[in-house]
Amino acid sequence: MRATLRWAHSDLRTHRGEALFLVLATAGIVLSLLLATALFGYATNPWQRVFAQGNGAHVWLHTGSSADTGRLAGLDGVQSVSGPYPTESATLASRGTRASVELRGTPERPAVGRPLISSGRWLDPADPDGVVLESGLARALLASPGDTLALSGTARSLTVLGIAESAEKRYRPGEQPGLVWAPPAAVRDPGGQVIGLRLTDPDDTDYVIQRAVTVLGAGAVSEVSTWKQARAEAQGDNRLLGQVLGLFGVGALVAAGLAVHGAIGTRIRGHLRDISVLKAIGFTPGQVVRVFLLQHLAYALLGAVAAASLIQAAGSRIPGRLGDAVGVWQGLPGHTVALLAVPVAAVLFIGGTTGLAAWRAGRVPPVPVPRPAAPLGGRLSGVARGALGLRLPPALVLGWHRAFSRSPRSLGTVARLALPLLLIVVAMSAWTTIERFDSRPEQIGLPTALTVHADAGLADGAARSLLSRDPQVSAAYPGVEVAALVPGQTATIALRGLGTEAAPYPYALAEGRAARGGDEAVAGQGLLDLLDARVGDWVRITVGGRPQILHIVGRTIEPENAGRVISTSLDTLRENDAALGPALYELRLRPGADPQRVADRLTAAGQGRLDVHTVPNPADGLSPLRGVVVGLIVVLALIGLIEVLTAIGGTVREGERDLLALKAIGLSPRQITAITVVSTACTALAAAVVGVALGTPLAHWLIDAQGRSSGIGSGIAQGPSAALLLLFGAAAVTGAAALAAVPASRAARRRLADTLSAVA
Template sequence: RLSGVARGALGLRMPPALVLGWHKAFPRRLRSLSTIARLALPLLLIVVALSALTTINRFHDEPRELGIAAALTARADEGLTDSGARDLLTGNRQVTAVHPGIEVAALVPGQTGTIALRGLGTHQNPYPFTVAEGRPARGPDEAVAGQGLLDALDVGVGDWVRMTVAGRPQILHIVGRNIEPENGGRVISTSLDTLRENDPKLRPTLYQLQLHPGADPAAVGAELSETSRGHLDVHAVTNPADGLSPLRAVVIGLIAVFALIGLIELLTAIGGTVREGERDLLALKAIGLSPRQITTVAVTATGCTALAAVLTGTALGLPLAHWLIDAQGRSSGIGAGIARAPSPALLVLFGAAAVLGAAALAALPASRTARRRLADTLSAVA
């Protein structure tokens, strides 16, 4: 029996083949939901894999998303003063910003190991941390911390942390959580000015350099080393995403496997639709539908089923991927907030390919069924 929506569509003079195909895609609620669920599961897994691949590619192409704002790290020897090092670094036209810094080991109550305490940038020129929660550290005694440190100390954004640095107490107010890929996230970062308030004798031991977009870090590093006559040790900042290249190949392989599983489920669904079409063939011919229109009914039914599966898989896959990637980031100490969804254009292309591919696969068997002789149809039904 046609639904009210289908009868209304026919009343609006919509093509009967399309209306019957849409109605055929959802004849029985339980069976239709089962078919859609079987098709949606591999599509959901493909969306999760695409999200993981997008996250890896984003970290590789945009290191700042992983908390790496600087392209080069420079260290000056004892023969070069702080002002001299800054003059050499800022004199290069490819360098856009120089952030002096220092990294020391700190002890915190209740911990047997040490944590990394960094002083980067100044109050006037703060270091551009990638903050995933809270806000950047701007004022005195303010700091941002990695997820690993927050978990180790069982503290959160807004808490105060007391530590000991070279026998001196240091109290910092955690105002944000930053994406921290190093040291398992057990890092707390503040400005160099804040550390100097506790120990005025501190001088920078490293300089984080930001470069113009498109600049070659290796070429700039070699030029700076030559200009400083060996007083500066300049090297590129290591991007942890560079070590994920083998994982990228694994993700692509998983996408191929999930696509194959989806294809098998699709062929099974098409077979069921074609068998149902054989039983309905006499009725469709009796109401005056041509073989082409009968083929359109089966193709539309398959396309509607695939479209419902794509929408379901995408709607469930995106939040699942976000949760899984952030959970992995949180457990590794990097922290949540690193997940990136595929672009809308890629999702639309993925959905269109799935629906059009399903319709194309259903066209040939549906066309053969629609052109069967009435005698063959009667014997098959009998």
């Protein structure tokens, strides 16, 4: 044991840099995997907790007031119902902020779909104007218990009695109205009713919806929402962050394992004589293997324990969403198991790759086998001899030859170094894609910056005149958005009519063409997936009990409503309903305009008749991803450093037997040093070329695949510029060459006696 420890200590002193980088890289990998686990738990748990504690409904159906919803309680698969409750669409105003809401007449606190009071209290029959707000709506209105809200268009006001958490779809300005629970007496002009269904088997959601629509009649149901949609919205960008961290964490773990495997293999080749001596003095093959295995397991264990301790002690103090996610995750039941399982899995994986490489050390014979002499790792190729004949610098030619003369080993080194570089290119692509959302939103489906809803009493001409007066508004596109039902009426989608044939709305098309004629429309990826349709198909949807048949001629990049949007012109919708007028206006602003300032001016100019919202940008929720990308690049760079140091060590050792020959033919120590530097630089250059060549299309595929799965659609990926990729490759090559300069210089100035000893 003492000899084993002395050998491990000597090896550690010789390779301190590699040991430090391995510890730091392992810590970064485990940290990213633990953060991914925390984000997945944070994304799922809050909604799941509210749904479970509130006995949530799996389906909510909005119907007409005359629909006989009492028959739904007897449907097969329906366990219990909530409601029906009368509903009224309204607009609430508070502190200069307005929000579209659904007033829901709730005589008593429901047993199914029960709101969880987070502050204040539930409805009081003695207070007919007291209401309870959904928490997201309350945040938008800056409202708290005791506040008074104005009911726009009337002289009435409502008093906030409480704030509640709900498992239903959350409030989104301009898209999804906020939920307000009110006494039935407060719902004075009901436009319909809503009923919630809790199912015995959640997987039968679509089947139960079809049965419910059949029982009620096709024209009775105006909107359908399910627990799956609510959960997906609640998870939002947190799940995406978790997926990114998990993907890069696993990729970095594989890269680290391969780097350790390569480092041990190179070290074994450099210490064949020492290993033979150890065996000759009594070391068994198992002891030799354990020397390498325990040493690298100790490095990995140190990094894993450091990462787990750091995230446990200070993870909740990370600013922003990551800190919130860790704080919530630490309170979940499976937190302790994950905190132990993730580091153990990482250490075991690194241990497995270490064991495979160390096994070779156990097979080294106890009698050293002399290495055959060979010039520069192999006979000079014809290309190398021709290059020397052209009087190219010998250091350049011999360095290139040394880098690629040992094909299997050289290819393995290039592949191991290319993997972290490839992942860095993917991370850079993720960064530039987020920047594209920020800097060029019109290319990813956000050509407008503001959405304006005008009061019903404000005529279209007056509204357009009011909007066009602002000097920073370049265009105002009238439109309307209504909820529509897909064939089978199992899901609700958004039908939009934006722009006119004279002034078409500038959709961001990823496939097909723009809608020009009557009945032509463009759709988001989420809608195409929902309907199992493609560009060129005709689809039939139902709006208010009336069918609308549209021809999909293009696919748009659609970041809203999970891509479940079909869009046409306002003129096309008017052909089906001549009385239909614009209910909203999408505003395009001039370059450099501040959307919030323009929104404030328009709100003031409208004197309470305009409800102005900024268009939400998905990049706003992805801001934590920038810090994540930087951290991942640092971890991957550490892994790359480990591989570069391994390559340098292997090149220096392989060059020891060529040192006498090189000096004999007249090369100076500086030229011999240059050979090793050029060899390392050529290896790094090949790895950088492979990393960029494979990483760029892989990044596009991964980002577009994520866009398709989220409903936004493919076509959002933006790779780094050619100049940035060139700078990245140059930095990798320059850094590798700089790292190789010092050990190569030391090797070139070794004494002849030392060189003879190494060759013998």
